[in-house]
Amino acid sequence: MTANLFVPIIEFLVNWILVLIPRMLDQKTCCPCNKQNSRSKTVHHFMEVYSGPKFEMYIKMANLVMMNYVAFIYGPGMPIVFILAFMYLFLHYSVERLSMAYFYRKPPMYDSKLNNNTLFLLRIAPFFYCGMGTWLFSNQQVFRNVVPLVHENAKNNTDPGDGNEHLVIGLFTQLTPATPFLVNILVLILV
Secondary structure, three states: OHHHHHHHHHHHHHHHHHHHHHHHHHHHHOOHHHHHOOOOOOHHHHHHHHOOOOOHHHHHHHHHHHHHHHHHHHHHOOOHHHHHHHHHHHHHHHHHHHHHHHHOOOOOOHHHHHHHHHHHHHHHHHHHHEEEEEHHHHHHOOOOOOOOOOOHHHHHOOOOOOOOOOOHHHHHHOOOOOOOHHOOOOOOOOO
């Protein structure tokens, strides 16, 4: 997660270097600042060398969905993930905004299908958050400092149990820290 935090910056630097090298080779200089020193023979070659890389929106959207899902799935157990996800989203937004203005070619016309699919996937993420929170906080071993020992009766399934099991029925028979997550799942289903 922390490594993904720097992906937008690293991606920008790598793309910038990959754009700078052909320009340096075209002008035969280490600082290709003046486009009028180009040695391109055709307009097509000039445009290929001096226009930026193509904007691949589907990769950017996939990274955003991935980061949101990681935050929502692991967030109930490790709340620091939400802070890291926010930092990633802020860096991604800042780098992409600057890149769209100064670096990429004019993007092709995208229809709304990619946007709608991404929004649909992002609407499902709260279900994973509530489901993971329900599962995590319904396990009473998280809150007790006792782990039951496995003995012969438990292996033969003859032990009626000591209440430390992680059973789904426990969600509906007792109030646990998982109860608000379960209520949220029900509200999300109804809405």
